[in-house]
Amino acid sequence: MSDPKLTTTPLPLPEHFSQAQQSFSLKKRRLPFSSSSPSSLSLTPPPLLAHSLPPRPPPKWVPSVSRVFPQRPPSPWTPLSHSLSQTPPSPSLYDPSRPQSYFNQCFTNLGLLGRGSFGEVYKVLSLQDGQLYAVKRTVQRFRGSEDRQRSLREARNHEILGSHPYILGFRAAWEERARLYIQTELCCASLLMHAEATSLGEAEAWGFLCDLLSALQHLHSQGFAHLDLKPANVFLTRSGRLKLGDFGLMLRLSCGDSGREKSELEEGQEGDPRYMAPELLRGQYSLAADVFSLGVSILELACNIEVPKGGDGWQELRQGNLPTEFTNVLSSELQSVLKMMLAPEPSARATVLQLLTLPAVRRQRLKRQVSLFLLESLLFFFSFCQSVVSFGWRLLSSFRFPFLRVPTPSVPCTPPRDSWERDGDYSTQALSVLHTDTCSLEEELVFLPDAVRLDDSPSFSQRVQSRLSLGSTSTPLPKVSSDSYHGATRTPRHSPVRSWNITTTPNSSSSLNMTRTLMHSLSPSDGPSPNGTHDDPPLVNHSPIPKWIRPDSCPRTAFEPKNLLSMFDETSLEGQT
Numbered sequence: 288m289s290d291p292k293l294t295t296t297p298l299p300l301p302e303h304f305s306q307a308q309q310s311f312s313l314k315k316r317r318l319p320f321s322s323s324s325p326s327s328l329s330l331t332p333p334p335l336l337a338h339s340l341p342p343r344p345p346p347k348w349v350p351s352v353s354r355v356f357p358q359r360p361p362s363p364w365t366p367l368s369h370s371l372s373q374t375p376p377s378p379s380l381y382d383p384s385r386p387q388s389y390f391n392q393c394f395t396n397l398g399l400l401g402r403g404s405f406g407e408v409y410k411v412l413s414l415q416d417g418q419l420y421a422v423k424r425t426v427q428r429f430r431g432s433e434d435r436q437r438s439l440r441e442a443r444n445h446e447i448l449g450s451h452p453y454i455l456g457f458r459a460a461w462e463e464r465a466r467l468y469i470q471t472e473l474c475c476a477s478l479l480m481h482a483e484a485t486s487l488g489e490a491e492a493w494g495f496l497c498d499l500l501s502a503l504q505h506l507h508s509q510g511f512a513h514l515d516l517k518p519a520n521v522f523l524t525r526s527g528r529l530k531l532g533d534f535g536l537m538l539r540l541s542c543g544d545s546g547r548e549k550s551e552l553e554e555g556q557e558g559d560p561r562y563m564a565p566e567l568l569r570g571q572y573s574l575a576a577d578v579f580s581l582g583v584s585i586l587e588l589a590c591n592i593e594v595p596k597g598g599d600g601w602q603e604l605r606q607g608n609l610p611t612e613f614t615n616v617l618s619s620e621l622q623s624v625l626k627m628m629l630a631p632e633p634s635a636r637a638t639v640l641q642l643l644t645l646p647a648v649r650r651q652r653l654k655r656q657v658s659l660f661l662l663e664s665l666l667f668f669f670s671f672c673q674s675v676v677s678f679g680w681r682l683l684s685s686f687r688f689p690f691l692r693v694p695t696p697s698v699p700c701t702p703p704r705d706s707w708e709r710d711g712d713y714s715t716q717a718l719s720v721l722h723t724d725t726c727s728l729e730e731e732l733v734f735l736p737d738a739v740r741l742d743d744s745p746s747f748s749q750r751v752q753s754r755l756s757l758g759s760t761s762t763p764l765p766k767v768s769s770d771s772y773h774g775a776t777r778t779p780r781h782s783p784v785r786s787w788n789i790t791t792t793p794n795s796s797s798s799l800n801m802t803r804t805l806m807h808s809l810s811p812s813d814g815p816s817p818n819g820t821h822d823d824p825p826l827v828n829h830s831p832i833p834k835w836i837r838p839d840s841c842p843r844t845a846f847e848p849k850n851l852l853s854m855f856d857e858t859s860l861e862g863q864t
C-alpha cells in the first residue's frame with residue numbers, strides 16, 4: 288500500500304531546481320538542420336550541431352615533463368565487446384606495435400557530431416568494412432576504477448541488449464589510453480534536435496510513441512530499466528525510425544517477493560529532472576519510471592512545449608495534472624494515454640504491455656509500421672539506384688572516356704580558421720595531452736572538434752581509397768611523433784622548400800608549429816622524414832609539405848615569419864647578384 292502522504296506532499300527538489308524553468312513554455316525554435324520531413328533527413332551532420340555543449344576551455348596549465356623518468360607506456364588497447372574480442376581486426380588493419388591508436392588505424396574521423404556530458408561523438412568511416420558509424424569517446428580519461436566501471440557499464444549494457452529495430456545498433460566497444468570508445472550505428476540527429484528544428488504535432492507524436500514503446504518492450508522484457516529516456520537520448524534514422532540510445536544509467540531490475548521490481552544495484556542514478564518519474568526521488572527504481580519519462584517526452588513533442596525542470600509546473604505534472612492549456616488541442620485518445628503514462632504512483636501507471644494492447648495504440652502502431660516499411664523500401668531502392676549509377680559512371684570515366692573525369696576541386700590553402708579558433712589555443716591543449724598521456728599528437732589531432740574538414744581536402748578521398756583498397760590498409764598514416772613537436776626547439780636546417788617559411792626558432796609560437804604538424808599529419812603520402820627516428824627527431828622544416836597546401840597555390844602575404852637560415856640564404860644570394 289502506498290503512503291497517501293507521499294502523493295500529496297510536494298516532493299523535495301534538488302537545490303539547483305530553484306533557479307530552473309518553473310513552468311511549461313512553448314518550445315524555442317532552433318536553426319533547422321535539415322528539411323522538415325524526417326524521411327528526408329540527411330546523413331550529413333550540420334556544421335555545428337545545435338545540442339553540442341559549448342567547447343571546453345583550454346587547460347590553463349601544462350604539466351611538466353620529467354626528463355629523468357621515462358614516460359609511462361600508453362595503456363594497451365582492450366576490446367570490451369564480445370563482437371571485437373571474438374573477431375579482432377585483421378593484422379593488416381590494426382597492428383598494436385604501431386604507435387597510432389586503434390581508432391586512428393581503423394577509422395577515418397569525419398567530424399564531430401555532438402557532445403554530451405560524458406562523451407564526444409564522431410562520425411567515422413570504418414576502414415574495416417567501409418561503412419559509416421558513430422564513435423563515442425569519453426571526454427575525460429578514467430579517474431579511478433569506479434569511474435571506469437561506470438563508463439564501461441554503458442558499453443556492457445548496450446551490447447547485452449542485442450540488435451532490435453528500435454534500439455541504436457551496437458557495433459563494438461574498446462578501451463584505450465584510459466578512455467572508453469563505443470562504436471554504434473550512425474543516425475541523422477537526436478529526436479530533441481529534430482523537434483527543435485521542425486514543427487511536430489500529434490500525428491508524429493503517435494509514431495514516436497509506438498517506436499519507443501517497442502524499444503521499451505524489448506528492454507523491459509529483459510528486466511532492464513533505461514532510467515534516462517528523453518528526446519536527447521533518442522536518435523532518428525534517415526527514414527525517421529526512432530532508435531533508443533544512451534544506456535549509461537540503465538539498470539537490471541529483479542522481481543521482488545511483492546511482485547514489484549527492486550533494484551539489484553545500489554548505484555542507481557536519476558536522469559534528467561525534466562523527464563524523471565517522481566518515485567525516483569524516493570529511491571524507488573522501477574520499469575514504470577521509463578513509462579513516466581516516455582509520457583513526458585510525448586507530451587513535450589505532441590504539444591511542442593518545453594517541460595519544466597522544477598517549480599510548480601514540475602510538481603503539478605507529478606501529481607497527475609496535465610497542462611490543459613496545451614493538451615486541449617490533443618485528441619481525447621492521446622490525452623487518456625498520456626494520463627495513464629503519467630500516473631503519479633508507479634503501481635497505478637500503465638505498463639508498456641498494457642499500453643501496447645490499447646486499441647488506439649495498436650491502430651497507430653500498424654499505421655507506423657506500414658509507413659516505415661514503405662519509406663525504408665523507397666530509400667533502399669534510391670540508394671541502390673544511386674550506387675549503380677555512380678559505379679557505372681566511374682567505370683566509364685576511368686576506362687573509356689577519361690574526359691569524363693571530374694576535375695579536382697580547387698583546394699583550400701589553409702584549414703578553415705574556425706576549426707582552429709573554436710577551441711581557443713588548441714596548441715596548449717595538445718601540448719598538455721602530449722605531456723600527460725604520452726599519446727602521439729596525431730592521435731589527438733584526429734579528435735579536433737569538427738576537425739579540419741578532412742572531406743574537403745582532396746587528399747582525403749585518396750587517403751580513404753588507398754587505405755580501403757586491398758593490401759594498402761596496412762599503410763601507416765604519416766607518423767607525427769611527439770618528438771616532432773618537442774623537436775621544434777632545435778635550430779632548423781635548410782628547408783628544401785625555402786618559400787615555406789613557418790618559423791621554427793626556439794621561441795616560435797607553438798600554434799604555428801601545431802599548424803605545421805597538423806598539415807603534416809593530413810598529408811596523404813608523407814612517409815616519415817629521412818630524419819624521422821626517435822634518436823634524430825625530424826626537424827619541422829624538413830617534413831614534406833602536404834600536396835593540398837602547396838606554397839605556390841596559396842596567396843602569400845608581404846610579411847612572413849622567416850627563420851635565420853633562409854634570411855642568411857637570401858642575403859648571400861643578393862650578395863652574389
Ligand SMILES: Nc1ncnc2c1ncn2[C@@H]1O[C@H](COP(=O)(O)OP(=O)(O)OP(=O)(O)O)[C@@H](O)[C@H]1O
Pocket residue numbers: 336338400401402403404405406407408421423455471472473474475476477519520522533535
Ligand atoms: N549514433 C549517433 N548518430 C548520430 N549522432 C549521434 C549519435 N550518438 C550521439 N550523437 C550526437 O552526439 C550528441 C551527444 O551524444 P550522447 O548524448 O550520446 O553523449 P552523452 O555524453 O552520453 O550525453 P548525455 O549523457 O549528456 O546524454 C547527441 O546529442 C547527438 O547529437
